[in-house]
Amino acid sequence: MxxxxxxxxxxxxxxxxDLHVPAGQDLASADAILMVASDRVSAFDHALEPPIPGKGTTLTSMTTWWLRTLGDEAQLAGDHGPGGDALAxxxxxxxxxALLVRNLDMLPVECVVRGRITxxxxxxxxxxxxISGVVLPEGLQDGDLLPEPIFTPAWKAPKGQHDENIPFSRVVELVGADAAETLRSRSMxxxxxxxxxxxxxxxxxxxxKLEFGRDASGAIVLADEVLTSDSSRYWDAxxxxxxxxxxxxxxxxxNWLLSExxxxxxxxxxxxxxxxxxIVEQTAARYAELLERLVG
Structure with missing residues (x-):
């Protein structure tokens, strides 16, 4: 480490x-957590080398912008605006x-929503x-628009294991019926x-792909990265x-790994x-271009 x-x-x-806690505290009881986005990149459940320059900054900016745009900043601890206490x-x-975030009890479900098939x-x-038990029309090809977006959750496996697509019924078993419906509706x-x-x-x-956790009151909060180029597929229209x-x-x-x-x-x-x-240079450039397209 x-x-x-x-x-x-x-x-x-x-x-x-990487998750950091105030000195002397532990992850279970910390009053706030420093979530740091590295420049490391992963694909197919593997960490890759070398890192992508500027990636951590780009993804953090994108998450912050989306949280503010969506009006869903509950996971943030303190004010992340210019001169805010969190930045200090x-x-x-x-x-x-890096973002200073609230300590949440993370739910073991990756909430994937698909508008196209790929x-x-x-x-x-x-x-x-x-996909995840959702039956789809026959004859769909790579990139096709689905009749409507679908919720295709995955079980969030422990580090070192592969995530596994699961049907909605399994989400109910993992988190309960009410929480499962909340995850689906909020993700959609x-x-x-x-x-x-x-x-x-x-x-x-x-x-x-979205993730959620429960706060101290039991409320379900949107967490981790949100609509970034690591957690989402964006295409030029x-x-x-x-x-x-x-x-x-x-x-x-x-694509490069698949070719290898x-x-x-x-x-x-x-x-x-x-x-x-x-490949590193192309990826860094595309990440930066997406942030510019979104944020300006």
């Missing part, structure tokens, strides 16, 4: 994000790529005719708002109309190959 920041102890290091508590070493959803559809609402705003910027929001998919996310990385697998240079299980400089 990396060294702790001044005034904080490193409590958890994920593939992409963020060490200079991670300024711009990626792992397409693979499952071709095998079963459904966030996706609808995000897709409409993206469309106004000439973008297509193909799908997204004009290019899609012309029959091309131009993505603003880490699909560039996924198809060429027999990676088995999708062992240590993944090192990303070439050209």
């Amino acid at each position: 990396s060294d702790a920041l001044p005034g904080y102890d490193l409590a958890y290091q994920g593939k992409v994000r 508590r963020i060490p200079d070493a991670v300024a711009g790529r 990626g792992s959803g397409l693979v499952e559809y071709r095998e079963t005719g459904a 609402d966030v996706f609808a708002q995000g897709a409409a705003i993206a469309a106004s910027k000439g973008l297509v929001l193909a799908d997204t 004009d290019a899609l109309d012309a029959g091309r998919v131009e993505s603003f996310d880490k699909q560039i990385v996924r 697998a198809e060429a027999g240079r990676w088995d999708k299980r062992g240590v993944p190959p090192v990303l070439p400089a050209s």
Whole structure:
């Protein structure tokens, strides 16, 4: 693990994000958590090398902008605006790529909403005719618009294990009927708002992954990253109309890894190959362009 920041102890290091707690506190009882977005990139449940320059700052800016745009800033601890008290508590070493957030009891469900069929959803559809138990029309092709957005949750596996697509009935078993319905309805609402705003910027929001947690009162709060280029697929609308998919996310990385697998240079299980400089540069540029398109 990396060294702790001044005034904080490193409590958890994920593939992409690190969680720090005020010195002397622990993750279970900390009054606030410093969530730091690194420049690390992951794909197919693997952490990759080298990092993508500027990625952490870009994703943090995107999450903050979406939370404010959606009017859903409940996960933030303190004021993250210019001169806000939260910013004063963020060490200079991670300024711009860290958020001070409330301590939530995270729910073990990744709330995926799909407006178009692609990626792992397409693979499952071709095998079963459904995604997470949601039966879809026959004959759908990669990138096709679904009749309506669908909620296709996944069980959030412990670190080192693969997430698993699950039917809604399994979500009910995991969190209870009321909470499951809240997760579905709020996820669908966030996706609808995000897709409409993206469309106004000439973008297509193909799908997204959201996470939620309970606060001290038991209320369910939107958490972690929101509608970023790591958690969502964004495509250029004009290019899609012309029959091309131009993505603003880490699909560039996924495509390169798939090409390495198809060429027999990676088995999708062992240590993944090192990303070439050209892929790193292209990905960084697309992340930055998406933020500019959205925020201006």
